[in-house]
Amino acid sequence: MSLLKEGIETGNVLPTGRKDKRSIDGVTRDFDIYRIKCDLLFYNDQNDRIATWVSEYNSAHDDDLRTLEHDEYNDVIEDFIVKSNSVALKKTETSIALQGQLRSGTVLNDGRVIDGNRRLTCVRRLARENNKAGWFEAAILDDATGSDPKRIKLLELTIQIGEEEKVAYDPVDRLVGVYRDVIKNKLISPAEYGNATGLTEAEVKKFIDRAQYMEEFLKFCQAPEQYHLARALKVDGPLGEFKRILKKYESKRDKELVKQLMFANIVVQPEGDITRYIRCFADAAGTDAEAEFKAEEQQAMGELIEKMGSQPLTREKVNDLRSDAHLVEGFTRAGDRARETVRRINLMDTPVKKSADCYKMLEQILPEMLAVLRPNELEKVRSNLEDVCDKAEDLISEIDSRA
Incomplete structure (x- = not known):
């Protein structure tokens, strides 16, 4: 009609x-x-x-x-x-x-x-x-x-x-639109999407990256294009971290492994804020914690895949997996150990970094800069430098006592 x-x-x-x-x-x-x-x-x-x-x-x-x-x-x-x-x-x-x-x-x-x-x-x-x-x-x-x-x-x-976006889209619904119209069907180009929505090229690229990760995640769940599962699991937040995290891993093999491990963590959700939790992968990258962390995560993921079975994941099945205390503990233990190792590394690095920073700051005080200071200002600089010397001597004495 x-x-x-x-x-x-x-x-x-x-x-x-x-x-x-x-x-x-x-x-x-x-x-x-x-x-x-x-x-x-x-x-x-x-x-x-x-x-x-x-x-x-x-x-x-x-x-x-x-x-x-x-x-x-x-x-x-x-x-x-x-x-x-x-x-x-x-x-x-x-x-x-x-x-x-x-x-x-x-x-x-x-x-x-x-x-x-x-x-x-x-x-x-x-x-x-x-x-x-x-x-x-x-x-x-x-x-x-x-x-x-x-x-x-x-x-x-x-x-x-x-x-005017009077009522904002659910973030996952927005990703579905990008995946369907820009990536899968190529109905419109990234540039056309940006022109229509007022987004910059970089902003559109972020949506495209997340949309691709979303589809890969659903394939991991053996539920391709079951977008309601992505909505129920609120995947937009953690997927937004993926690109930054994967940049920290150099080899293609490592990137693919870490991506699959992060998918597994999204399914199990070992902690309430999964977006914050998967940042462990960024913190552990390139540190002494990385190898053990990935090994423990792989072991936990192997158990998850076995329990997932061959059928597509559903919200009900995800709830069952998240209620499995032994399964959740495997992921939680890996994350806890990695965070503790990274914390110790950072604590050990702190004195080295701070002492180097202190020297760099002192180097920025050139002798000719002192020539323009008034007497009372010179006295303040002298007093501060004496405090620095006293502190340095105390630390050197502590280092010598441990030698």
Whole structure:
């Protein structure tokens, strides 16, 4: 059905007389805003905001979400949107109930909602409460735009992220969008993603790196593209540490091993803050603690892989693994020993570093600098240097007594 033809002819699409600006392909122009019967619209299942929820549904059902009838399809996705951020949704719903829909959405001529899924959900819920037909206000894009997936995605990113991110995406949902559109399907380039969202090249690169690590992590869990598992385990934080940590390891073999070990730690979560915990791999790199730490971690990971079995990990299975005291203890012990070794190394290094720093600072005091000081200032310098000499003699005496 064409909203701009049959919709208007049947009175299910009504012009409001208002116009709002939309930017398409870098060109900004005014679009007429219409009131559209909600039952003519359908949610965009490719919206990044619900990407992990769609993956969860499809993994749990024999039929793909897109095979559902119109009303059932909308009801299922509405439930995703409510669950994804129920608190923020309730605030929006209350605002619309009191003031009406203040921001118009954007829909395609066939009824697919490109921007405004949350507002449409609020309008639908309010209409049901009052036993009325819901009307959604939106700009309607012509068929030329609606037939181009790339233009649709860039428009969605520009509106939902680039212009104003009223309710932030779940970090993992954002990574899913980057992986799906930039890495896997190559629908848009990194530069196009950055232009649409207002991100710098370096910021986009960070998202791409995390998205790739996320997919590798899911393969480690034998659950490729099961993005709901990544969301449930809140992997965005620890994955953000990976690039910095892996830089500390030189060989390709070491980098791959450490990456797999960090994946194992994310699954088991030996401590509450897993992001902080995996920094042990950075602290241990290049120290006397590294070899033993990796060996103990490998042993713990071997036990984990055996207990994971051959089936894809689920949230329930992860909970069982995290409740296995013996398994968790293996990872905890490795981390504790590594931290203690690194702490001792740092303590031993501290006197060496501080004495070297002290000498470097004294070297910066040139004789000619003293010539411009007043007598009272020279006396202060002399007093400070005498204190330094006294302290140095005390430390030298202590060193000699231990020789």
